[in-house]
Amino acid sequence: MNGAPLTLQLLNFCAALLLLLSFAMLSQRRIVNLVNLLAVQGSVLLLATLLLAARTGQHHLYLSAALTLGLKVILLPWLLHRLIRRLGVYWDAEPLLNISGTMLVGVLTVVFAFGLAQPISQLASTATRNAIGIAVAVVLLSFLMMITRRKAMSQVVGFLSMENGLFFGAMSATYGMPMVVEFGVALDVLVAVLVLGIFFFQIREQFDSLDLHHLESLREEAGHGGRS
């Protein structure tokens, strides 16, 4: 990329930062930090969107940047912080796989993502096509985080981070989705977090904890009377 324009270099840097943040999330056990990392991820995404908008001159990207700022940098982290305070969940339990193991799997995941994104990157005509691989990696790493975590809160952060990755992928492959779709997706994400907020209170009311250990009783053969 020698001699590439500065905006593109910065964009690549943002992509690299997103990957780094994914790993940071994967290794972070304090839920408050996790949410902060999510906010930082949103900010990097915002920066990338703005850079791309400046580079391509596509106006709808400014709109989607505003959406990112409002939703992913400010509103969602604020909602989650509030939720954490009200529910009093600050630490995740020991993850299912220890941190080093998770990291190792994470590295392999990135390699896999790279392979997956290869055919797409080759076809893409956007200047940011190299970042597609990173976007796929972010998605898969978030997925990994959802699998290895026990607390509902961490899983939600993983879910949102996955959405961020998808958003970044859409951006680097096609300069973003049509605005209608982007708005719809944003709305869904917002509603999802609100629904989850209600949901968490229900869970805690029932179990006094947000540990998903409790949510492991329904098995294939289990018969639940329900009317006990």
Add this chain to the structure above:
Amino acid sequence: MGGGASVELLLLLATPLTGALTLGLLGARRFAPELNIGFSLLTFLAACALAVRVVAAGRLIVAHDQFFIDAFNVFLVTLTAFVGLTTAIFSRPYMRVELEHGRVRSTQLRLYHSMYQLFMSTMLVALTTNNMGLLWVAMEAATLSTVLLVTLYRTAASLEAGWKYFILCGVGIAQALFGTILLYFAAEHAIGAEGVSALLWTHLNGVKGQLEPAVLGLAFVFLLVGYGTKVGLAPLHSWLPDAHAEGPTPISAVLSGLLLNVAIYAVVRCKVLVEGSLHSALPSRMLMGFGLLSVVLAVFLLWRQRDIKRLFAYSSIEHMGIITFAFGMGGAVANFAALLHMTVHSLTKSAIFFAAGHAAQKAGSQLMDQIRGLITVSPTIGWGLMMGSLAILGLPPFGVFASEFLILTTAMREQPWATPILLTALAVAFAAIFGRVQPMVFGETTAKRLPHPPALLPVFVHLGLVLVLGLYIPPYLADWYRAAARLIGGGG
């Protein structure tokens, strides 16, 4: 093409949305269930009007190409609106009893009714939209609107089911979003930067031959996994039985009868595009593989069920597998059979859930060991459950027999290897379900006969329709199915 409008469509989409808002704002009123029925009835009437118009005038593209109705989705729209209506009718007495039993509070019923209408509206949007992105949005919204319905009872098990439902479908739907992005990417690559129109199904369908096969193949994998999760295809099915068993029965009925259909609809729409681009049997093979896997897994898990709603939830997975397999085979006959099966399964399964819901309510337990002698307690429930089970098991003269027969005979001709697997699965399912239902209906009981027979009109209406469809498919309906089957294409 064009920016025309359709009053019927507007009415169809606006009615449930207005219903959701009205019911949400009005709060817990005594007439809320009736209002719910009223809105559902209006929706159904709009759907009928729309169907009449589409049958008369052919396919319809409105609102700047954002919505379109063709033979394939109009019958699903009508079916959805119909089952939505009957479920609303069923839900009125059912939820009243639940309220009396203290399982729900009246404030929760406000949420229930509002979300019910919202759920209907998301499904109708998903069915009628022309925009693959909007389809995704509507599917996700359908999940979100039902999560809180699944957890309505606030029991530990229902919360767990809701969480599983949310996370699994959330993750699945994220895969579908990625698939949609890839689709958009391929479209932009093929037809240039056209912004919004690059995600319109009709546009994509027009240029599907030019879409990049490598990308579309990848997109299909993600779309199938994503929407397949919602269909309840193995191995991502585990949310389905939990959500069905732990939610209120009307919700189980619409989840099984409608949401799964809508998810299959999304998969088939994607398949049509991908097959046109790939010119290979990969999408078909994937559908057949996942379908068959779901059938086999579901019938063996049927044996281990003790909860009546879980039993029929697994049966839903089995039937979704059969439908997916049939769409995978493709061709006029298999598609026809699959569409017919979607219709009859939807009608039968919701009827079964209605009956099973009443049975469990009367017995005070969803455990099958505790439900005995329904025929003595309440002959209507007993016969409803028995008839429904016989229908879903594919006994003639019910419609399920006709569709399964068609699917099996096509499989014998096209994919002979799969026939023994399907036959075995159907036999196992028969033994499992009949073996459970028989003692529930005819078993010894000490319970007394109910003074008032419960209103089970929806059950018998559904079963009557299924029976009619088994004996005689009206010509206009058959034409409709054939047109849809042609649209879907595929196969040899």
Add this chain to the structure above:
Amino acid sequence: MRPIEVVTQLLELAAALAAAPLFLGWINQCRAWLQNRSAPSIWLPYRGIAKLFHKDAVIAVRASALFRLAPYIVFGAMVLAAGIIPSMGTRLPFTRIADAIALVGLLATARVFMSLAAMDVGTAFGTLGARREMMVGFLAEPALLMIIFVASLISATTALPAITEHLATQTLGLYPSLAFTAVAFTMVLLAENARIPIDNPATHLELTMIHEALLLEYSARHLALMEWAAALKLFNYACIGFALFIPWGVSTGQEAPLALLASIPVLAAKLIVAGGALALIETVSAKLRVFRAPEFLATAFLFAVLGLLVHLLLGA
């Protein structure tokens, strides 16, 4: 072999030998300043080494020849390493026989001999230190190799001078891969040179010490050599860092006595800044428990791998 190359080589070796203790002194001084202590003289490491050379060596009764030889081997390896690293010029005769991977091997050789010597006498502390040293090395080496691979991939060679030349002459740009590896390298440097947060060079606390435990049995000239070698090691690592991440100002041309002269103040400036930065890091971070060291180094390794992946993915 051109005369200028020989001159460069000799100048580099001389600079390394002379400046290494000074660099250590500078770091100590910075640390003292940052910690509000009165700073020791910057020449203190020299005095220490000189004093030790004048003393009579005391050697344990059971020590074998290995124990005596180790300081010379370690010191030799460090001097040789200093000759390979292009700290002032890239035209170095030594580098024709050894590339960056050989350099890592050279550093590993020094470590092995140091650990063997520490175990040779058979004291508990020596063995303990050796074990810890090997653990740190076992984790730090792959990270260091990974860092070098990233630079090698960017410049398509494993020869350190060629890497430096390539990196120094390419267009300026943002290289996320190099940024990640730079972080990884800093962490490896801290671990390998017994700095905080892995080890504290200023104490002899037996529960935590690594480097000091290895040297407990040494005295006089042997100890002096070991100390000097340690200073050289730190100096070498700093120079590897300069070569990979801030390669500007190194003389790259064939005939450039002037450029060579100019590279001396540049190197001095880099060392001054690096020393200050190291002191700052050491001041603000707390010593980790020994058991946390693997985590620290795994993070370094992860950073290096991420650098590699980012390079492969983004080509940057």
